[in-house]
Amino acid sequence: MEQLINQNVKNIQISGIRRFFNMISGIEDMISLTIGQxxxxxxxxxxxxxxxxxxxxxxxxxxxxxFPALREAATRYLKNKYDLxxxxxxxxxxxxxxxxxxxxLRTILSPGDEVVLPGPVYPGYEPIITLCNANPIxxxxxxxxxxxxxxxxxESITSRTKCIILPYxxxxxxxxxxxxxxxxxxxxxxxxxxxxxxxEIYSELTFDRPHTSIAKLLRKQTIVINGxxxxxxxxxxxxxxxxAPEEILQHILKVHQYNVSCASSISQxxxxxxxxxxxxxxxxxxxTYKQRRDYAYGRLEKMGFKVVNPDGAFYFFIKIPExxxxxxxxxxxxxxxxxxxGVVPGSAxxxxxxxxxxxxxxxxNELLEEGLNRIELFLNKLLK
Numbered sequence: 001m002e003q004l005i006n007q008n009v010k011n012i013q014i015s016g017i018r019r020f021f022n023m024i025s026g027i028e029d030m031i032s033l034t035i036g037q038x039x040x041x042x043x044x045x046x047x048x049x050x051x052x053x054x055x056x057x058x059x060x061x062x063x064x065x066x067f068p069a070l071r072e073a074a075t076r077y078l079k080n081k082y083d084l085x086x087x088x089x090x091x092x093x094x095x096x097x098x099x100x101x102x103x104x105l106r107t108i109l110s111p112g113d114e115v116v117l118p119g120p121v122y123p124g125y126e127p128i129i130t131l132c133n134a135n136p137i138x139x140x141x142x143x144x145x146x147x148x149x150x151x152x153x154x155e156s157i158t159s160r161t162k163c164i165i166l167p168y169x170x171x172x173x174x175x176x177x178x179x180x181x182x183x184x185x186x187x188x189x190x191x192x193x194x195x196x197x198x199x200e201i202y203s204e205l206t207f208d209r210p211h212t213s214i215a216k217l218l219r220k221q222t223i224v225i226n227g228x229x230x231x232x233x234x235x236x237x238x239x240x241x242x243x244a245p246e247e248i249l250q251h252i253l254k255v256h257q258y259n260v261s262c263a264s265s266i267s268q269x270x271x272x273x274x275x276x277x278x279x280x281x282x283x284x285x286x287x288t289y290k291q292r293r294d295y296a297y298g299r300l301e302k303m304g305f306k307v308v309n310p311d312g313a314f315y316f317f318i319k320i321p322e323x324x325x326x327x328x329x330x331x332x333x334x335x336x337x338x339x340x341x342g343v344v345p346g347s348a349x350x351x352x353x354x355x356x357x358x359x360x361x362x363x364x365n366e367l368l369e370e371g372l373n374r375i376e377l378f379l380n381k382l383l384k
Contacts (some may be wrong), residue, residue, distance in 0.1 A: 012127040016348025020329075024336040031371040032342040033359040034076065036171060036314065040231040040288075042270075043281045049273035053266050062265050064257040066093025070268050073275040074241050080279070081125060082203065082213045086223070086243045092256055093263045093271065094240035097201045097227040102128050103162070103256045104223045104242060108195050109134040113162035118148035119352035120317065122171040122199075126350070134162070138350055145308050146317065150184040157194070163375075164189065167199035169206060172349045172358040173317040174293075174310020179212040186218040190231035193227040195248075196222045204231035204282040206312035207290040220245055223252075230313075231282035232274045239263065239271040287312045292361040292368055299372045303379055317346070320355055324382050328354055339374040 002010075013019075021034045053059075065071060072093040078084040094100040097283035101124065109115070117125055119138035139156040141148055148166065157164075166185070169176040177185075189196070196214055203211040203226060228238035231280040240263075244252065260367045262268075274281065293309075296316060300307045306319040320331050328345035335341050346356030359375075361368050 004237070008131050008133065010072075012130055015123045017123065017344050020332065020344055020348065023333075024342045027340060030336065030340050030342055031363075031367050031372050031374065033361070033363065033368070034342045034344050036362055037231070037235055038117060038230065038285065038314075038362050039364055040233040040285050042233050042237070043274075043278055045277050046234070046270045046273045046281075050237075050266050050270040053269035058265050058269055059274060060265060062262045062268060064138055064262050065089075065091065065253055066263060066268055067265075070272045070275070073272055074243075077275045077279060078224075078226070078241075078243065082211060084213055084215055084243070087246070090243055090249050092249065092253055093265050093268055094227075094242050095257060095260050096229065096238040097199065097225050097240040098124060099238075099256075099260060100225045100227070100240040100242040101125065101197070101199065103252050103259060104131060104197055104225070104244075105134075106132055107248075107255050108223075109162060110162060113344065114158060114160040116153065116161060116164045118146075118166070118170070118348070120146070120153075120172055120346060120349035120356065121165070121352075123348055123350070126135045135160075137161075140230065140352055140354055141173075143351060144381055146175040147177065147181065148185070148274065149181070150188050153185060155186060157189075161194055163195045163197055165197045167201075169202040169211075169310070169312030171202070171313055172315050172344070172346075172353070173308065174313045174315045175308065176206060176211070176311035177211075177214075178209065179217075182212055182214045182216055186214055190218060190229065192221075194221065198222055199225045201225065201227050202230050202313040205286050205289055205314065207286070207293060208311055211312075215243070218221065223248065228271055228274050231285075232278060233285065234270070234274065236272055237264075237267045239267050239274075244248040244342045289361065292365065296359075296361050296368060299376075303376050304383075305379075314360055316359050316361070317349075317353075318357050318359065320346075320357060321379075321383065322383045326382075328357055331362065332357055335375065335378050339378045341371050341374045341378070343375075
């Protein structure tokens, strides 16, 4: 029966992040600097709100887009944080940012369309593009400090370009944009038949400047993806926020409705607490990540790695020294097997990620320090 499976589905792969995580998960005494799972607990008041929702019987379907008070809270949150103005009919509460990305791309893409991605990039976009019979086009950001500049983007746009995916702060590089850099991109595509899918899930985890959404500059063409997984340490609750002008969102809502009906009612109540009482829950988390960023950056530089200091999120994307003749998978496997540290091979983030590794510092200070100690020992051994 395998020959009856959709060929596009057969051609896509399980995420390279998860594949490698699963490969090393059975190794004893492993320090995993792999997946982007915050090491903080979900704030207590959010958990209490979910318990109250269960006790009060808030266990039925909600409006497909999310219950109205939650959507109103989301619009206030986005206005106060990022000066974005959306009304109740321009917001959908989704089952995590991943489902929001899926619904948005399946709404706007047709066979043969092209989608520009800044490579290296999170591996969750390409499979959805492929399933839509569209084509991912990787714009090489390796020589621009992992930033999708106007010039790099201009080289990638063709008459078939339907969408530009702009994830920032970025997974895997942690890089973000200034408002002036975003304005250059907005001016380049303003008025063209091109959407921007702005994946801003890490918007609360920015270290050196406040986050600016490109929707503030290019509202009519932008679909904003956000959520609570990273800002409120709610990965398992699966709460995403999708915003777009109503003329676009009314069609995304149809895809969302037939895909999942609505987000979990209990998670929605938890999200309401996060977006009202817990507006600034992520601030202390961000400060901790910044301290870890600064510590890890100093350590990695002293080891001799070529590394760009990230603006946000909780990742470093590190170039393997050219004198070490190993691809990123071989390097990562040997590090895991010999020194019991898990990192993600750069090849998981498109072909443009080959030659790099990603480490996550969403872990305790103690684990981060020990993980870096082991990486240093491994590097010294290879460079002897």
